[in-house]
Amino acid sequence: MHQPTVDIASESSPASDSQTFRRAFKDMRDGFAQRELWLHLGWQDIKQRYRRSVIGPFWITIATGVQAAAMGLLYSALLDIPLDEFLPYVTVGLIVWGLISASILEGSDVFVANEGLIKQLPSALSVHVYRLVWRQLLFFAHNLLIYVIMLVAFGVWRNLTWPDLAAIPALGLIVLNALWVSIVFGIFATRYRDILPILSSLTLLLFVLTPIMWTTESLKNQGGEAAERVKLAELNPLYHYLEIIRAPMLGKPQEAYHWYIVLAITVAGWAFALFALRKYRARVPYWV
Template sequence: MSASAIDSGTVDEAPHGSGSQTFRRAFRDLKDGFGQRELWLSLGWQDIKQKYRRSVIGPFWITIATGVQASAIGLLYSALLDIPLREFLPYVTVGLIVWNVINASITEGSEVFISNEGLIKQLPSALSVHVYRLVWRQALLFAHNLIIYLILLVALGVWANLSWASLMAIPALALLGLNAVWVAIVFGIFATRYRDIGPILSSLTLLLFVLTPIMWTTQSLEAQGGQVAERAKIAEINPLFHYLDIVRAPMIGQPQEAYHWYIVLAITVVGWTVALLGMRKYRARVPYWV
C-alpha cells in the first residue's frame, strides 16, 4: 500500500472509515482534482485524438455531423411549422450544440467512473479528475461545433441580431459547465453502485430531447391558440429547457426572461448540495464499486 495512494484517498481508503466521510475530504477531492489539471487536460485531449485517430479531418467530423443534422432538422421543421428558415436554422443549430453538452453530461456522466475503472484502481489521483476530464472533453467538442455557429453568424446575418446582452452567453456557458460537474458526480456515483441507472438515463434523455424546444418553438405552439397553446406551457416543467434558453437566446439575439436564470441557479445550488453529500458519503466506496 503506497503512501501516495493513502494520501489521495481514492484507492486505499477504507470504504467505511469515518475519516473519509467528511465534507473536508469531499472539498479536498474537488480541489486536488482541479489542481491536477495537467493530467485531465491531457487525458481529455487524448480522448478526442484517439477517437479520430487515422482520420483525415479528425474531430471536425463532429462539426460536420452536427451541421448536417441541424440542416436536415431545420429544413424539415421550418416547413412543417411555417417558420422562415433564416430564423429557424440558427435556433435549431445552437439548440443542438448546447443539447450535445447537456446530453453527454448526463449519459457519459453516469459512466464516468465505470469507464475509468483501470485508472481509478491503479492511479493515485483524486476521484474528481475523471469528472473534470469529461467536462473538458465536452468543452473541446463544443468548441469544434462553434464553427457552425460562426458560419451562421455571417451566412444568415445572425450577427445583426446580437447586442451587448448577447455577452450573457459567457456566464451561461460557465454555469452550464459548473452544472455538468455536479451532474457527472451525482449520476456517476449512483450509476456505479446501481448499474441500471445508466440505461434509464439514456432512455430519459431521448425522451427529454423530444420534449425540449429544439426541433420546435414554444412561440409556434402558442400562436395556434386553444389547447395547443396551453400544452406549450408544459415545456416550462422541463428543467433542461431553462438551461438551453440561457445559452441559446443570447447567442442568437433573442429576448430572454430572467426567470430562466433563477430556475437554473436554484437547480445549481440543489445539485451541488446533493453532489457534495454524495462525495462526502460515497467517494471512498467508488473504487470498490467499479
C-alpha cells in the same frame, strides 16, 4: 500489569474523516489542482477517437452541421417557420444539447469507464469528472464553428448586442451543472448499473420534450389548448438551461426567470453532489 488503553475516538477518526464534507471539498480541490493531467487526458481522448482520420475532430462539426441542416429544413416546412429564422434556432439548440446530454450519459459512465485508472492511479476521484467535462467542452468548441458560419450566412450577427455576452456566464453555469450531474450519476450508476440504460431512455424522451426541433412561440401562436401546452414545456428543466444560452447566442430577448430556475437547480444539485461525494467517494473504487 497495566494494559494500555485504546483511544476509541482516535481509532475511528480515519474512517469517519473519510466521510466528511471537508474530504469532499478536498477531492474537488485536489482534482482541479491536477489539471495538467485531466487537460492532457481529455485532449488525448479526442485524438484517440479520430486517430488516422484526415479531418479528425472536425467530423464532430460535420455531423452536427448535417443533422442541424436536415432538421432545420424539415421542421421549418412542417411548422411553417422561415428557414433563416428556424435553422439558427435548431443549430444552436443541437450544439448546446450535445453538451447537456453528454454530461448526463457519459457522466453516468465516467467512473466505470475509468476503472483501470481509478484502481492504479493515485489521484482524486474528481479528476475523471473534470476530464469528461473538459472533453465535452472541446467538442462544444468544435461545433461553435457551425455557429460562426451561421452568424454570417443568416445575418444573425446583426442582432447581437452587448447584453448577449450573457451567453458566456450561461455556458459557465452549464459547465457547473455538468460537473455535479457527472458526480451524482457517475457515483450511483457505478453502484447500480441499471441507471445508465434508464438515463439513455430518459434523455431521448427529454430531447423530444425540449424545444429544439419545435418552438414555444409556434404553440403560443396557435392559441387555445396549444398555447396552454407551453406551461408543460416549462416544467422541463432542460428547457431553461437551453434558453439561458440560446437566446443571447441568437440575439433574442432574455427572460430572467430562466436564470432563477437554473441557479436554484445548480445550488440544489451541488449540495446533493457534495453529499454523494462525502458519503460514497471511498466506495467507488470497490464498486467499479
